[in-house]
Amino acid sequence: MEPQSISRRHFVSAASALAATAAAPAFAQWAPTTRYPDPSVIVLDPSFNKYRLALAGVERLATGCRWSEGPVYFGDGRYLLWSDIPNNRIVRWDEETGVVSNFRKPSGFANGNTRDRQGRLLSCEHGQRRISRTEYDGTVTTVIDKFDGKPLNSPNDIVCKSDGSIWFTDPPFGILGFYEGYKAEPQLPTNVYRVDGKTGKATVVTGEVNRPNGLAFSPDESKLYVVEAGANPRSMLVFDVVDGGTRLANKRVFFSPGAGSIDGMRVDTDGNLWCGWGMGSDELDGVMCVNPEGKIIGRIKLPERCANVAFGGPARNRLFMAASQSVYSVYLNTQGVLGG
Numbered sequence: 001m002e003p004q005s006i007s008r009r010h011f012v013s014a015a016s017a018l019a020a021t022a023a024a025p026a027f028a029q030w031a032p033t034t035r036y037p038d039p040s041v042i043v044l045d046p047s048f049n050k051y052r053l054a055l056a057g058v059e060r061l062a063t064g065c066r067w068s069e070g071p072v073y074f075g076d077g078r079y080l081l082w083s084d085i086p087n088n089r090i091v092r093w094d095e096e097t098g099v100v101s102n103f104r105k106p107s108g109f110a111n112g113n114t115r116d117r118q119g120r121l122l123s124c125e126h127g128q129r130r131i132s133r134t135e136y137d138g139t140v141t142t143v144i145d146k147f148d149g150k151p152l153n154s155p156n157d158i159v160c161k162s163d164g165s166i167w168f169t170d171p172p173f174g175i176l177g178f179y180e181g182y183k184a185e186p187q188l189p190t191n192v193y194r195v196d197g198k199t200g201k202a203t204v205v206t207g208e209v210n211r212p213n214g215l216a217f218s219p220d221e222s223k224l225y226v227v228e229a230g231a232n233p234r235s236m237l238v239f240d241v242v243d244g245g246t247r248l249a250n251k252r253v254f255f256s257p258g259a260g261s262i263d264g265m266r267v268d269t270d271g272n273l274w275c276g277w278g279m280g281s282d283e284l285d286g287v288m289c290v291n292p293e294g295k296i297i298g299r300i301k302l303p304e305r306c307a308n309v310a311f312g313g314p315a316r317n318r319l320f321m322a323a324s325q326s327v328y329s330v331y332l333n334t335q336g337v338l339g340g
Contacts, residue, residue: 010287030303030326033057040286040301041144041330048289048298051272056331058300061093061320062100067180069264070113071123072155073312080312082322083110085126085180093327095313108132109174109181112157112264112308114339117164117197123153126174126181131155131166131195144202150187154180157214157264157308160339161221163245164197167205169212171229194246205248209237214264214308217241218292219271219337224248227262234261236273238291242279255294260284268334272297274319277280278305287321302328311336 033040038057043049066086070185073080078095081103089105090113104110108125110132116122122143129152130145130203143166145152154174159167171190174181191204206212217224224235234257239248261279268274271292278285286302287309295318304324314316316335321328 026061027170030060032059038330042299042301043297044299045291045295045297047291051268051289051298051334053331053334058302058328058330061327061329062091063326065091065325065327068306068324068327069307070112070124071308071310071312071320071322071327072115073310073316073318073320074115074119075312075314075316076119078314080310080320080327081113081121082320082327083107083113083123084113085109085174088127090123091327097110111155111174111180112168114158114160116160116166117162117339122158122160122166124158124168126154129154129175129181131158131168131185143200144193147188147191147193147202149205151184153186153188153190156212159215159217161197161217162339165245166195166197167215167217167224168193168195169209169215169226169264171211171213173211173229182228190230192248196246205246206239206251210250214262214276216265216267216273217339219267219269221245225254225265225273227264229263233257233259235273236262236294255290255296257288260288262288263306266309266311267337268311268332269337270334272334274309274311275287276306276308276321278307278322278324286323287319300330334339 031083037054040058065084069083071082080093090103090107092103108127110123111125147246153170153172156169172186175184191207194205197201213227213229215226236254238254240250242249263276265273265275273290277288285305287300289298310320
């Protein structure tokens with residue numbers, strides 16, 4: 001069950017809530033679909049037809065953010081959290097009421113979020129250059145903020161494996177200026193880390209990724225996908241997870257996006273990757289669905305660049321999409337795997 005103290009502590013009154021239906025002028029072209037199937041959910045390969053629901057459309061849940069990232073769903077409380085990084089806050093959307101409110105402000109310029117295997121919130125904080133954990137009583141503790149005695153760069157995205165270990169990427173984006181954190185000089189390479197779920201010991205699982213960004217495990221956890229943001233164009237890498245699930249090997253390119261760019265992603269139970277997409281062209285903004293063979297099979301078109309996604313809803317079949325100034329959702333005929 002969700003700890004009630006967390007909900008009471010961080011929920012603010014409706015009077016201070018964001019207006020979920022207030023459209024930002026720059027995105028006035030957005031309108032909910034008037035017909036089914038939603039033309040914004042685009043089939044690029046016949047295999048995608050099984051995932052598209054004929055009577056489900058893309059919905060905009062909230063807007064008015066500066067840069068939306070790191071969505072994570074709490075089924076026990078029926079709410080979604082996401083980071084509005086430049087506004088230094090984590091935002092909450094209530095599934096039953098539609099109310100949007102500040103969950104935590106300041107948030108340490110939080111970016112990626114997930115839940116650990118005990119249901120606690122894990123956040124990548126640019127401001128304190130750490131991974132934080134929100135305990136059951138609402139207090140916030142540090143999981144890791146240094147490696148080899150040096151401060152982390154700016155943890156970006158995070159997943160939790162079934163053995164309780166925490167895996168996260170550490171590019172420098174949050175310390176490059178004062179918009180998404182505090183300007184500082186990096187003291188560590190741009191590594192991908194694993195924090196052991198029992199001992200808390202951190203290890204570098206790979207230092208071979210130029211500015212690692214989004215990451216996700218395959219459904220059987222035999223592979224780890226990592227976005228290489230330092231490549232031009234960005235690429236999606238894949239590693240084999242070896243040595244009892246504690247180390248990575250056999251780095252290779254899973255696929256290259258060409259036009260456009262990948263940011264964060266989550267995986268469904270069939271092994272498809274649902275990837276936040278943008279930066280190449282307005283026509284590519286949204287989400288791309290990539291099958292386990294590395295082929296793009298479907299697309300969800302949005303009026304804004306999408307950074308990251310999360311599966312949620314009571315059946316984990318609702319895809320939440322954090323996209324620039326807004327958050328969107330769509331129901332799909334698939335379910336997200338646990339741990340993302």
